[in-house]
Amino acid sequence: MEPARRILVIGYGNPGRMDDGLGPACAAAIEARHIPxxxxxxxYQLNVEHAADAARHAAVVFADAAVEGPAPFDWRPIEARPVEGMGTHTLGPGAVLALARDIFRAEPRGYALAIRGRRFSEFGERLSDEARRHLDAAVEFLDSWLRRIAAGAETNDAAAADPNPMETAR
Amino acid sequence: MNPSATRTVVIEPVTRVEGHGKVTIQLDEQNRVRQARLHIVEFRGFERFIQGRPFWEVPVLVQRLCGICPVSHHLAAAKAMDRIVGGENLTPTAEKIRRLMHYGQMLQSHALHFFHLCSPDFLFGFDADPAVRNIVGVARKYPDLAVQGVMLRKYGQEIIRATAGKKIHGTGAVPGGVNRNLPVEERDAFLKDLPQMLDWAEGAVRVARDYTMEHLEELAPFGAFDSNHLSLVRPNGEMDLYHGVLRAVDAKGGTIFDGVDYQNYLDYIAEDVQPWSYMKFPFIRSLGPERGWYRVGPLARVNLCDSIPSPKAEAARKEFFRLTGGRPNNMTMTYHWARMIELLHSVEVIEQLLHDADLQGTDLVVRGERRNEAVGLIEAPRGTLFHHYVVNDRDQVVRCNLIVSTTNNNTPMNRAVEDVARRYLDGVQISEGLLNRIEVAIRAYDPCLSCATHALGQMPLVVELVGPNGATLARRVRDSGA
Structure with a gap:
């Protein structure tokens, strides 16, 4: 089987709930840039079928809104990890990677891009001004990272092309 | 009763920014369960939010309600708006495209619930370590089953994408019809995978049936109680999850009403309120709030229909009814078996539809006499979903009332939790076994505990033990892995 080389960006959240739409907005912005x-x-959210998609890629970026944490965004590698607790129809990024590993025998590298939002508790298909600024910064960072990693993937395994993702993020 | 003489056990899953469920178990002085309540924080602001918006936007707007079942809201709202534009008699292509979308939704939702949320309880037992009793645990020990769950879900999701246009805020259903048909290439791709889906769906029915029968002694009384049942059926009594008339029966199968046009639902259904819950308590008006509450969802639907119009699911229904001698089944834990019968039916309906050339038709929208008020009803995966709108002459929504599936099951879920608490609470500790069993009882109804937002950093389960004076005696947090 040919090794997976492409990178998958999954933006998730509900664009109808203000800053919860940061993930989809990030995905849309990246898609519009047509990065090779x-x-x-x-x-809307991560679920089991995303494991099948993740398994076909060398690396997966999970872009989501964050209700807390650093602004404008946090960037960190994610390990496959189990899911616990009362089932609520959705999975976390770690569980998606765990399913990709345990069901589809694939181990894509995982990264979380947590874009700090501010307004979540109301209906409205728009981002707050603060979230918009955070989004812009996150998209610029991700664009740069993806282009560098994707270029590396042309000759190498994408997973090996980013030796220190935490340093890359800052 | 002196409130100060009671103790309260609180089990609170905090799963979303604004929406979560909480269980409180109130004890008397002898530490016996006096009352158990399930609180689901329901976001009611939507009904106000939508006021003033043009009616044609509503089928898209309502998908903001929930990231779990946006298709159900999309279609229920579209059905209401069909009547607003006088286009309720859809073209064959429009109706079949919508049905394909709906049964795709039913398939993906039921597959997720059974394989992802419930199978860990079945395969590892209620008392298994939560670190193992989850979908990743299933993937490790039963990879074939996990693959089936993922691929059934994905198949349903792809049908939704093909018919609704996209995964988020689909636009497929419009007032009076649809805005796309299904190209032959996409139809053929779905048909190619269909035999495999059918095989897996039949297997899922067997797993649910065998599990139920092998554990009947434990499952039969678990959260079980007599109730009324409500759902849509076809006028001839056959199961139909997209459209029909309202039927309600009592616990023994006696007809309460039948053949009711759901435009008149307010003549038959009312909503009670309780000071301790944001969520309403629907009931059958003629029986009153004390006796008129009812179950909805897979168990109610399989109980209520006279037959299922697809051969494999109909055979499964007959087998299901042998368990209760042909009478309605009131065992909460048989929701799972009924749900898998519906999953099988959904695959069979998808097959029927995919072979229908109307899916490639081009007559997509109809219009008729304009109305100002309409009700849209659909059998969503979790049960009957009511959308009721009033529109003014400037095409703006001026009033909206929604009764979502989980709200319809409000009283039954409370009953189930109370039954389990009475059986399994021992002392004033929240044992792992009790916690597991409360989750299992709630999960049987597949409630939508969240409603829309999702963000990193949430905790899925917090358990608190609260003493007579309101002080928290103990607190447990179960990390989600999210």
Whole structure:
């Protein structure tokens, strides 16, 4: 089986709930840039079927809104990890990677792009001004990262092309 | 009763920014369960938010309600707006495209619930370590089953994408019809995978049936109680999850009403309120709030229909009814079996539809006499979903009332939780076994505990033990892995 080389960006959240739409907005912005070697998906939330998509890629970026944490965004690698607790129809990025590993025998590298939002508790298909600024910064960072990694993927395994993602993020 | 003489156990899953469920178990002085309540924080602001918006936007706007079942809201709203534009008699292509979308939704939702949320309880037991009793645990020990769940879900999701146009805020259904048909290439791609889906769906029915029968001694009384049942059926009594008339029966199968045009639902259904819950308590008006509450969802639908119009699911229904001698089944835990019968039916309906050339038709929208008020009803995966709108002459929505599936099951879920608490609470500790069983009882109804937002950093389960004076005696947090 040919090794997966493409990178998948999954932006998830509900665009109808203000800053919860940061993930889909990030995905849309990246898709519009047509970066070679990059696939983009968008959904309300992560779920089991995303494991099948993740398994076909060398690396997966999970772009989501964050209710807390650093601004404008946080960037961190994600390990496959189990899911616990009362089932609520959705998975976390770690569980998606775990399913990709355990069901589809694939181990894509995972990264979380957590874009800090501010307004979540109301209906409205727009981002707050603060979230918009955070989005712009996150998209610029991700664009740069993807182009560098995707270029590396043309000759190497994408997973090996980013030796220190935490340093890359700052 | 002196409130100060009671103790309260609180089990609170905090799963979303604004929406979560909480269980409180109130004890008396002898530490016996006096009352158990399930609180689901329901976001009611939507009904106000939508006021003033043009009616044709509503089928898209309502998908903001929920990231779990946006298709159900999309179609229920579209059905209401069909009547607003006088286009309720859809063209064959429009109706079949919508049905394909709906049964795709039913398939993906039921597959997710059974394989992802419930199978860990079945395969590892209610008392298994939560670190193992989850979908990743299933993937490790039963990879074939996990693959089936993922691929059934994905198949349904792809049908939704093909018929609704996209995964988020689909636009497929419009007032009076649809805005796309299904190209032959996409139809053929779905048909290619269909035999495999059918095989897996039949297997899922067997798993649910065998599990139920092998554990009947434990499952039969678990959260079980007599109730009324409500759902749509076809006028001839056959199961139909997209359209029909309202039927309600009592616990023994006696007819309460039948053949009701759901435009008149307010003549038959009312909503009670309780000071301790944001969520309403619907009931059958003629029986009153004390006796008129009812179950909805797969169990109610399989109980209520006279037959299922697809051969494999109909055979499964007959087998299901042998368990209760042909009478309605009131065992909460048989929701799972009924749900898998519906999953099988959904695959069979998808097959029927895919072979229908009307899916490639080009007559997509109809119009008729304009109305100012309409009700849209659909059998969503979790149960009957009511959308009721009033529109003014400037095409703006001026009033909206929604009764969502989980609200219809409000009283039954409370009953189930109370039954489990009475059986399994021992002392004033929230044992792992009790917590697991409360989750299992709630999960049987597949409630939508969240409603829309999702963000990193949430905790899925917090358990608190609260003493007579309101002080928290203990607190447990179960990390989600999210």
């Amino acid at each position: 070697g990059v696939d983009v998906d968008v959904d």
